[in-house]
Amino acid sequence: MTTKQVESFGVSWEQAYGYVQAVRHGDTIYVSGQLSHDGEHMVAPAPLDEDGRITYFGDMADQMTQTYANAKTLLARFGASLDDVVEEVIYVLDVDAGMAAAGPVRKAAYGTENPQVASTIIGVTRLALPPQLIEIKLIAKA
Structure with missing residues (x-):
């Protein structure tokens, strides 16, 4: 029987929602949707208007960069x-x-001009946190 190994960051939303950030089962690592945070706070949060709607999407690259950094941290734990x-x-x-x-x-995150990963980008109407512009989930084989 294969045992599962799990990892979390200890951020408040893990307990509130009830999940772990990543699970290793056999040689496969499933990384939950990652977002741009530094441990508890959003990095480069999108500005919101008085109704809570995002007013500027220009911080997408900054959020994406931090999101990949968080994914790297989790993967390294495995x-x-x-x-x-x-x-x-x-x-x-x-x-x-x-x-x-x-x-x-x-390309910067993967360190190559041609990342060797199957990738899908999907437009959605809302993510978990109001100032969140992006979320990335990953599957790795190690």
Whole structure:
């Protein structure tokens, strides 16, 4: 029987929602949707109007960069890296801003002009936190 190994950051929303950030089962690591945070606070939060709607999507690259950094941290806890990622799904609130940021940020995160990972980008109407522009989930084989 294969045992599961789990990892978390200890952020408030893990307990509130009831989940872990990553699970290793056998040689597969499933990384929950990651977002741009520094342990408890959003990094580069999008500005909101008085009704809680995002007014500017220009911080997509900054959020994406921090999101990949958080994913790297989790993968390292399993002795893995982004080189072990086989699939990613990127959820964005604005597809145009997401596509503009994704090319350069992904290439920098993976350290290559042609990341060897299956990737899907999906436009959504809302993410978990109001100032959140992006969320990335990953599957890695290590």
